Amino acid sequence: MVPLSWYLIFAALLFSIGLFGVLSRRNAIAILLGIELMLNAVNINLAAFWRYGQDVTQMTGQVFAIIVFAVAAAEVAVGLALVISVYRRRNTVVADDINMMKW
């Protein structure tokens, strides 16, 4: 069986890629994609810890993962809606250009 550390290393890599995307990309949609990657890295961790944990009969890890999916789906829906709305007004999706609330 694949050891737990492999899953964790994979999830950490995935999280770091998502974090890099969030921090470095200027496109708002790409930032959202980064966030999704980070969330899914967390999901992998949850599922892995559940599978390698003490009591497999309890579905805790899977339940948490499903809740995170739901939150992520809602977040993406709201986030994309905002991006579309901003694009219609400002004609851009670059995060640095969206500075209406800046002093």
Add this chain to the structure above:
Amino acid sequence: MTTTTLIWLIPLPPVLAFFLIVLFTNKSKALSHTIAVGAAFLSWIGSMIVFVRALGVEHLGQEPFASSVPWFPAGDTAFRIGVLVDPLTAAVLFFVAWTVLMIFLYSVGYHNFGQPVGDHDHKGLPPHGATVEEHGHKHVVPSVEPMYSRFFAFIGLFAFGMYVLVLSDNLLTLFVGWEIMGLCSYLLIGFWYAKESARDAAVKAFMTTRIGDVFMLLGIAYLYSATGTLSFREIFTEGTLHTLQTIPSGFLGFSAAGLIGLLLFIGTIGKSAQFPLHVWLPDAMEGPTPVSAMIHAATMVSAGVYAVIRMFPLISLDPRTMTIVAFIGAFTALFAATIAVAQNDIKRVLAYSTISQLGFMIAALGVGAYVAAVFHLITHAFFKALLFLGSGSVIHGMEHGLLHTGNHDVDPQNMFNMGGLRNKMPITFWTFLIGGFALSGFPIITAGFWSKDEIFADAFANGHLLVFFTLAGAAFLTAFYTMRQITLTFLGEARTPEAEHAQETPWTMTTPLVILAFFAVTYGWVGIPEHFPLLGGLVPNWLHEFVGGTLAEAPEAIAFSWIPLLTSLVVALGGLYLGWITYRTVNSAAEDRLQIPLLKNKYYIDELYDRVFVKPAYWFAENIVYKLLDQGIIDGVLHIFGPATQGLGAFIRNNFDLPVINRFFGDGSADVTYWFGGKLRAVQTGRIQQYLMLALVVFIAIGAVLYFFMLA
């Protein structure tokens, strides 16, 4: 009840009445006077019981009724206060109880109880009369006093003061009673406080007697420091008196006894209105006519004489003090009598007559005639009370005439407006006549004759001829002005329509007159000298034995001599006759040849005091205290402080507050904050990615720190 318990209780009812009236019943006139008169009656009963029991004790002088309780600790011992009834107290208590009860009863009638409320009466003014409609036509009747209850409260407190003074066994409580009466005197003289003259008179009486009181207090303090006690019985022991006599006081060579006696006597000069502090008493006639006049003439001023009589064993130690006492008494007697001759106000004549008669008593004490002084004190209290109440009755009757005619310009107290009142007011006339004859010393039947004769006899027998002749002159003038008063007031024809319509006063006023007239005659019979021709020995000389028993050595009865008796007869009868013959035909003040300005203006003593004391006091207050001290020095200093403080403030503001506090702490901190804000503003980019980057860096840094320092 034991006698001492009873003595403790005697002063209580009047003071309880005072508080009851002041606190609860002052709305109800009837209830207030019932309480007050009832209280006076209770005290009267107690006094009479004590008096009768005192008569039954054989050696009351040696074994008086006495009881005392510790009051407050004074050093190692407690200061004790208590009551004492020796023969002197018993004799004084007798007349005090009677006169106080009579005043209370009389006041009910004098203040028009039962009459309607006046039309225009104000509090603080005498009642002006009320209009009533009867059988279809209107007429004016006397109206009730607006502050009726207050009056009874005051005289209740006054009676309390008098009883405390008479019954106390030490000088301190005597002084307390003395001062309570001083206060009541002030309140009663100023009873009609809306009248300016009444206010002035009240202040004058209070200030003048205060002068005497201060000296008296000094005397008491000196006595206490010299002997350590103020109790009469402890002072009047041979040892204490001897000590006092031998200690020099360091004042003009007086012994301690002499100086203390002199200081206490000055208190009496104030209280009993002796020269030179006599000026307040005539003005005190501003009070409610007869009653406060009586308080200031028959009762309270007697307290001053009582105090010297009480301290006689001490005062008599120093012959120089005694000489001063005799001189002041005799001089006052003659001095006041001369003024009384020229007065037209019925009450003022009596006021000066009182001063003069008190002078007789003081002079009697000064020549060592202890019993004679007590005797005259008591008889004078009775007949002078009678005369004052009588004069109040006359004025009341005259006011009735005034209301009838409606002419309020007529002075109801001026004797030249009277005349012929004997038919209108028979009871007042006959009682006034008895009182007047007693005052003049009408021979044999009146009490005044016996007491005055005894003073003459003592003065003559002890060789004080100057005093004797001065008093004889005063007695002559007394008879003269008394007859002048009676003639002008009651005899002849009515000189004004008001006098024609005068009316006899109600029974509450005439009853006291009759009772006092009874004593004004009969009280003399208890003191008839043993060696008097014909009458001597018929009745035992009770007073001499009884009152004389107060002293350690009972005074000896003096030998009879014709000279003082003849003098007494001649001055009394001569004065009366001359007064009658002179004023029989005088109808107005203009015809009165004795209206000399010097006498009429009372020797200008008031004006003199005004120049010497009052005006300089005003000048001192105005120029020294106000202008120099207050405006010059105090305000001057303040005016320096003001600008100085202002300058100092400006200096601090410019050199410390503005540069240091404001610039450095105030503006400085703001600048620093502003500068930091400006720098930190750069961080606040609004770029979420920068924030996250920062968060990541900090997270990694914290993680690294934790990793190296905690986990490793």
